[in-house]
Amino acid sequence: MTKVQVSLPDDAEDGLQAFIDDVDECLSSEEDTCQVVRDTLIDLFGDREAWERWQSGKPVSPATRVRLQGYDPCNATLEAEYYAEKDEETFQRSKHLQWLWRQFDATPMADNVDFALRFRQMLANHLFEEAGDNLRIFKGVTFSYGHNITVGDNTVIHDDVHLDDRGKLTIGDRVSISDGVHIYTHAHDVVDQTEVRNYHTDIGDDVRLTYDAMVNAGNHVGENAIVGARAIVKSDVPAHHIVVGAPAKSVKVKPGFEDVAEPLEAGGERRVDDREIPYDLPEDRDTFDEFGRDLGGPVKPHRTE
Template sequence: MTQKERLLHGLYFDASDPEIHQDRMRAQRLINQYNRLEETEQEEAQRILHELLGSIEGHCYFVPPIFIDYGHNIHIGDGTFVNTGFTALDSGKIHIGRRTFIGPHVSIYTPHHPLLAEERNTYHECGRPVTIGDDVWIGGSATILGGVTIGDGAVIGAGSVVTRDIPARVLAVGNPCRVLRPITEADRVLG
């Protein structure tokens, strides 16, 4: 099994492998192109995103600048909006649902490194997946760690560090992020 196959299967892989390095360089080239676009160049922006990311269902929008490790492990639902300063370290799969709002400077970190220094120093890592449901709102500067699932309709407060699963339709905040309360009809603001 190649190192890239190991990466794609969520196994420990050698991040210094030449094929893995080429994937990162490809992503960096596309990200640099994307980050230099003018606001009016939406057709080119969509072309680059479709080339960079593993899949896009419909239309999504990322406000530059963005930073992504590989891109091929990221899958985005239709109508998703990602604000400026987005970072996704995608050695593990990242699935972001439809109509999800991601605030500025949100980071998703899927890599997991060995705890023993002598193993960590071999450049081996594995990716733990992140799944974000439909209609989620993630507040600015939130950090989501690998292995986490955020349920449909959840709201993650700004600055939260999400270290464990968050159920659907709840408001969750803090470091570590914890469920504050359910989201109910009492939260409706538009009549």
């Protein structure tokens, strides 16, 4: 193996683990999540003195006030907040936890790998629908909501990965997701891009998604498969296959798995429609077209890309 065990000095370890345990305990309690996130960020950014000064009624600059208010996720908006089909009640807590995750990644401590991995594992336990043991989630990973994500044990998610979960995203055990990978669970109509369909996207056990690859919504990547760098998955990937290109196509079966894998020409089955997750919008929902267009012309049939 090419990795070795790394540990922090005992005094640093004790302090860092105590901090993780304290935040975990607060998030598990009945305490208001907004306040937990706010207080955690105030202390992480070293702004407790300025906060107390402001709360006591003493003057602070407009910039300081904006900064202090910004620690509270209730004073922030996220892109997913605009998604009309979301479950409002579930999203509120997810938003608070996602704000803590994103702002933690902006602190110097996010580069202290051993500590940061454990902190994100703790947050994933609260945010994801299900988070397996020994997750290694690196810096800059983003989500739509977070609460529609299930991840198995011993999975590694590297820097700057986007896990879209407007639909449902399942990632198996021992999966390796390289830097810059994007996995989607929603797709837009090719005529009216404001019309969205959500899907279940599934990444099987022992899969490797390599650098800058993209998995389109509703596809299944079979166990032990490899998706090559910058490949775009637009149909199912059979187990044990290696796929490359845009769109991704099978070019090889992994050595040693020829007897259990489907034939090389078996790749390319598209079952996206079988994995659609329907939703209804309340008639009184206040929606808008962000482009402000009068579409006109044909908008059917519905086709996604």
